[in-house]
Amino acid sequence: MKFEQTLLDFLMRHQEKHNRTFHFLVLMDAIVSAAKRIELYYRTGALKDNLGLAGSTNVQGEEVMKMDDIAHEIVLHYLKSTERVIQVVSEEVEEIIDVNKGGGRYFVYFDPLDGSSNVAHGLPVGFMFGIAKKNLDGSMQGSEDYHLRAGNEYIAAGMFVIPTGMFTLALRDAGCWRFHMDETSTFVKPVRMLLPDVEKKWELSYNAGNTETFGKNIQKWIAENQSKYVFRYLGALAGDFHRLLANGGMFMYPAIVNHPDPKKNRPQGKLRLMYEANVVAFMCREAGGDALDESGTPILDIKPKTHHQRTALYVGSKKLIDSVQKALKA
Ligand code: AHM
Numbered sequence: 001m002k003f004e005q006t007l008l009d010f011l012m013r014h015q016e017k018h019n020r021t022f023h024f025l026v027l028m029d030a031i032v033s034a035a036k037r038i039e040l041y042y043r044t045g046a047l048k049d050n051l052g053l054a055g056s057t058n059v060q061g062e063e064v065m066k067m068d069d070i071a072h073e074i075v076l077h078y079l080k081s082t083e084r085v086i087q088v089v090s091e092e093v094e095e096i097i098d099v100n101k102g103g104g105r106y107f108v109y110f111d112p113l114d115g116s117s118n119v120a121h122g123l124p125v126g127f128m129f130g131i132a133k134k135n136l137d138g139s140m141q142g143s144e145d146y147h148l149r150a151g152n153e154y155i156a157a158g159m160f161v162i163p164t165g166m167f168t169l170a171l172r173d174a175g176c177w178r179f180h181m182d183e184t185s186t187f188v189k190p191v192r193m194l195l196p197d198v199e200k201k202w203e204l205s206y207n208a209g210n211t212e213t214f215g216k217n218i219q220k221w222i223a224e225n226q227s228k229y230v231f232r233y234l235g236a237l238a239g240d241f242h243r244l245l246a247n248g249g250m251f252m253y254p255a256i257v258n259h260p261d262p263k264k265n266r267p268q269g270k271l272r273l274m275y276e277a278n279v280v281a282f283m284c285r286e287a288g289g290d291a292l293d294e295s296g297t298p299i300l301d302i303k304p305k306t307h308h309q310r311t312a313l314y315v316g317s318k319k320l321i322d323s324v325q326k327a328l329k330a
């Protein structure tokens with residue numbers, strides 16, 4: 001009989017190899033438990049009509065909790081139970097949440113259910129997270145913005161594509177890995193993800209309906225380059241980025257600066273830096289790619305000023321990112 005390596009076994013060996021503690025395993029075990037629970041709710045919720053808007057009622061007359069709120073509660077519950085998390089930032093809650101004031105070693109930034117427009121259709125969504133660790137030498141501790149880490153200070157980042165059972169995790173300087181849940185709900189052996197060089201498989205992924213609202217330099221880049229690539233867009237970052245990691249190419253969510261209704265411009269971009277852009281940028285770097293914001297600055301170098309800060313995002317194969325950078329700086 002052949003047994004597959006589990007995720008925790010993989011992580012245990014990784015931690016040993018890099019002479020690291022097992023605290024991270026406890027944290028990852030909680031994150032995986034949360035993902036499995038969200039996945040279960042997502043699958044059954046659609047059937048039970050439980051994915052509705054907060055405040056509405058289901059067929060049994062019970063109040064329906066919005067799927068995003070359920071997912072947030074699940075993640076928070078499991079993270080609290082580790083007693084190793086200091087604070088979290090969740091897309092669903094305005095404030096930073098103190099989880100374990102007295103101690104702990106990790107900061108977790110997450111979007112428990114990203115890609116909300118897919119929820120009503122039961123189509124894939126993402127649970128995305130980034131993890132930073134407190135400075136063990138005590139530096140910065142007590143300072144007000146201790147949690148506001150740039151992506152290049154994260155120790156790990158990952159995403160679950162819910163409800164497909166697919167999970168991707170990047171560990172700092174140790175690669176980007178893909179796992180998928182088998183029928184017994186454990187994870188099968190890790191596959192190292194490296195963006196392929198073969199350009200004929202490369203894909204472009206962006207909301208094409210927004211093209212005329214982008215900056216002129218990006219519109220020009222699209223006009224000159226898009227016909228060379230296949231176009232794919234799911235509308236949930238985790239799903240779109242999942243494809244991109246295997247096929248190569250570029251996902252982008254540029255700044256909206258030319259909207260006919262100026263009130264709808266988003267010069268800062270739409271996606272959130274700490275738990276959306278940084279997560280994919282971190283995985284992409286470990287897979288040999290790169291990521292930029294609208295000014296051409298590497299996403300992972302941006303020091304956040306606020307925890308829900310937005311950013312424009314260009315992420316993917318280095319050659320495309322370099323070419324976009326030239327366009328952005330032209
Ligand atoms: P959300 O956090 O409100 O779900 O928005 C984030 C999502 C991303 O997953 C996705 O890439 C993007 O927004 C899609 O936006 P749009 O519908 O404008 O194309």
Ligand code: MG
Pocket residue numbers: 091111113114115276
């Ligand atoms: Mg989101």
